[in-house]
Amino acid sequence: MSEAGQPMDIVREVGVVLARRALDNPWIDHIWTPHGVLFPAPEVAPGAVLMEQDGVTLVYAGATVVQLFVPETANYRDNLADGAPRLWISAQANAGGAPDGLRVTADPTEGEAWHEAGSEIIATVPMPDELAAWIAAFVDAFHVERVFQKRQRDRSERKERGFGRKPDGQPENGH
Secondary structure (H helix, E strand, C coil), X not given: XXXXXXXXXXXXXXXXXXXXXXXXXXXXXXXEEEEXXXXXXXXXXXXXXXEEECCEEEEEEEEEEEECCHHHHHHHHHHHHCCCCEEEEXXXXXXXXXXXXXXXXXXXXXXXXXXXXXXXXXXXXXXXXXXXXXXXXXXXHHCCCCCXXXXXXXXXXXXXXXXCECCCCCECCCC
8 A cells, every 4th residue: 555545556567679780690680689668658559660770770569567566575675776776678589570578577586587587588778767766665665674584403303314423323523
């Protein structure tokens, strides 16, 4: 709930801009990379060329959402505290035209997981100030600091597993 008692929006729509760079390569003639996001998302058809210059074409890939989750507020806070907050963009290449399957997140952990998942096109881009302000308000409203508590093992559990013993079965501390 927001300060006025109204539910807080947890989804915002953003427009994704991709850059198509010409390559001098015998196997591929271009590469796609995330260029930025537009917030709010414009009323532009996906595939619209926004600019062409020096072998780079900026293409509006379409709209997608940034969704916030309460358990991830520490990750959002860390992203904002960096001083240069970022958004992670992921897209899947397709044979005809601009990539699709757009995803955007403000959670660094989720964005890094996309790298491991093998997304074809992934990169970070600067976060627009208005989006950063919305995320900061979400963090302020919902973040709860969690205290890390190290679990203490029961001494009998250590003995059952053989911890604290030499290979000959004798205790390490001589007792």
